[in-house]
Amino acid sequence: MTKYSAMHETFSIERKIRASASRVFAAWANPQAKRQWFACHDEWVSLDYNLDFRVGGEERNRVADSNGVLHAYQARYLDIVPEARIIxxxxxKLGEIRISASLATVTFEAAPSGATMLFTEQVVFLDGYKDGGSRRQGTEILVDRIQAFVEREGNIAH
Structure with a gap:
């Protein structure tokens, strides 16, 4: 008999970024730009990536880790306000097993020396999956990577 469970967690990560809110937003919106920073582990192999950045659009990212295990991410954009908010x-999934479902909100605000980006995630871990803080840790890596990307890159087209 399968035991079903749902463990909830919410976390937020804020960064002051030395780039305009427009440039930070563009790094999320532009498929070529996002593909450059949207990875937690450089040694993992990209199998498939697609970004349709619009309300109702989808994003897919499938990678194989160093042991060959498939990690699959599939998102649907619910709300986009240019240079202000993405929901x-x-x-x-790990292999064919769904391990979590999340709602993520990213907000952008102009700041004196650039922009403030706030990432908030409400996640539910499914059916006994023990995260042990790795989701937050992986998201911290992604936030660090987008910050480094926009601070070193020039203009990014939307």
């Missing part, structure tokens, strides 16, 4: 829902 999307996504799920994660």
């Amino acid at each position: 999307y829902a996504y799920d994660m």
